[in-house]
Amino acid sequence: MKQEFKASISRAVNDANLTGALGKFSEAYKVNRAKAYEGIDFEELRGRIAEIKSSAACDLDGLAETFKKNAQALGAKVFRTSDPDEVKQYILSVAREHGVTSVVKSKSMATEEIHLNRSLMEAGISVAETDLGEWIIQLAGQTPSHMVMPAIHMTKEEVAELFSKEVEERIESDIPRLVKVARNELRPKFLAAEMGISGGNIAVAETGSIVLVTNEGNARLVTTLPKIHIALVGVEKLVQKFESVVPILDALPRSATGQLLTSYVSIISGPTPNDDGSLKEMHIILMDNRRTEMARDPKFKQALQCIRCGSCLNVCPIFRLVGGHVFGGIYTGGIGTILTAWFDELQKSEDIQGLCIQCGNCVPVCPGKLDIPEMIMEIRRRLVQEKGQSLVQKAIFGVVNNRKLFHTMLRAASVAGKAFTSGKFIRHLPLFLSDLTEGRSLPAIAAEPFRDSFTRIKQPACREKVVFYAGCLIDFAYPEMGIALVKMLNKAGIEVLFPQEQTCCGAPALYSGAYEVAAQNAADNIQVLLQDGITHVVSACPTCTVALSHEFAKTLEAVGQTQWLPQARELAAKTVDFSTLVKHLVDEGRLSFKEGEDLGKITYHDSCHLKRTLNVFEQPRELLEKAGYQVSEMFECDMCCGMGGSYSMKLPEISAPILRNKLKNIKETGAPIVAMDCPGCVMQIRGGFDQDAAAVRVQHTVELLVDRLKD
């Protein structure tokens, strides 16, 4: 990562105003959004929106032509172009033709995408952004830090400072007073401007209509007072039918700000008369700028289903720490990373794609049904394809994939590094592995990996057999979790097989974009895990479970190794996570817990892959309750702990504050134990409490359940 980028991250996470405002907003957002959607079937609604937008994306050219024809029939002038420069030329020529000296704008991301203001000002035309947030950042000479709230990073004191300079009068930092100043300053600009420029939230092909959604009322003035109105609309805003406006209006304000509807919605279909009786001159520019190309790309077509509500930013654990400016471009957050990679260029996303921790928080809330983490993975894959893996990465994957060598090296490092080892944690690793401990302590490596301990476990003879897939953390750092799992399954009359040839699940390679490496991991594992006569392949690591059940087939397909697909699907069908399997066994009466003892309060942390990919969250809670614990929920129980595999090593400055928040939420429950189903989360959260010195025990669910089984 570039130094400059790292520096911008540390500036952002150390900016108390920014993280305070964003953090508070994102906590309140969750509640407001839920309230706004009360009584609405969100899945059904977003299904309709995704369908509308997806079918529009299949025919952008056709819809644009239909729109053009219909809007022109109403008297609007419509200009279609794929080139941002042509957009600017067109607007400048309209301005020149009418002697325009001043322009008022309502919020439009498309105009920012092409840096329109700069061109207008270079041509000697004064431009006023009229959305309050946009005006603030215009005065400050900044770019928006959030798609819906562009100036969320600034305090009222900073705004007062800016306004004082602008009106040459000392203004107090009282928010209603500041808003009045904006109203009074901008009103004469509205009345004087010869041209109004707006964006468009929706463009309806069959009626030639533009829909504008605002709260402040500025878009109504921009489209009413000046005699020329230009709307710049990205072609992804097109929908075929007028009735399609309804579901989008149902979702956009609810998802953006938790409002049932914004204060103003305007549906403009062709020019209307001015107050002097003349007809307004209305221009609509349909801009492509690589959107059609995006629609043709099977991996990225879904990005055109975005309605620009910004909910992916509002729920993102990273965005709420760093805000929008570290993204460097106009579009921010997860969706911004994708749009920057396309509208700008792939290379521009090289650093910012690394900000995504792949927690999946944005997936269930997206009204357009975009899978942003998946698209970011695809960006990673393409970046690796273009540039290749770094030497360090290659060396690490080489070792990671050789299990024996990997354990020997880790163990040797752990022993050699004894001087730096405190208790159960290693602080430093030698050579290229040092990347793994930069700013973070790793768990001490077990003297004996699970793969060796396993050979000495005496199991009863059972008819039913399952294969256990350990994953690196249980194998090398937490073998006791694996031993506990074997004990539990034995008690249920199941024999556990542990194929020694199993290797890395490929997640580290996959999440770095090294698909070839991950595909090799998939093929190697498929061959050894699919043994005859087994009922399941069980894993106690949700990331490994997801690799086996979801990623293997996708990865193999992505690199064209289709010969393994049938087996990959068979493996996927057999794969099950620990809690789900044990819950079944308990329900079937094959496992039961000791009764009558109250083990007191416990709190449960939902791991990202378990909750959002595997949809498992009730099972571990029910098991812990049955075992005698009272589950007391923490605030944001399913918010990422900041581990994200190697993320915590690549971006410790982001991972650390996320972890701090998690520790705080755990402690606030007052529970002495926190349970979770992921050894990665255990490593992160235990490591956190190790430094925090709070008396909270961090355990994998399997470790808590095994002692509670009835004899």
Next chain:
Amino acid sequence: MYEQFKARALGVGAEVQRFATGAEAIGFILSFLQKEEVAAAPGASAVWADSPFLAGLLPAERPELPGLSFAVSRELAAQSKIGISQMEWALADTGSLVQDQSAVEQRLVSSLTTIHIAIIATGNILEGKQALFQRINPSTSRYIAFITGPSRTADIERVLTIGVHGPERLIIVFVDELGGARA
């Protein structure tokens, strides 16, 4: 539906009044204008846009008050404290008002003034957008405007603040005897 609409509209900061007759509504509006000290002076005047409600009045019933004008220009609207217009539909599920505002004076009185008084037939409350979209037609209505509460922003420190570029008060006046689609 009136009660649902009222709850939603109040929830977004609008004020809601309801009268049986047009005469009562006019009485309320005139006393409101007087209370707000409407006068023939810049910043203190009121503008009332053309509407079916006004057109239905006999010359003798037409409200009169110094500073209240029925001829709407952009200059006058920009200097007026209060704008009065009639909206066509009300949506119960969001507390919104909807009108074809293709005629510019409809927008001027409802966007440039500090207080917007919106008259509407009680019988024109619809459930929501779905029902509305069967009744509006963009090929004949070129500027369909939805108004939901007063103008608002949360752009500074996320603090909800009323009255940015549009009216800071929205007063909705329902009139039962105006009839409407459901009457």
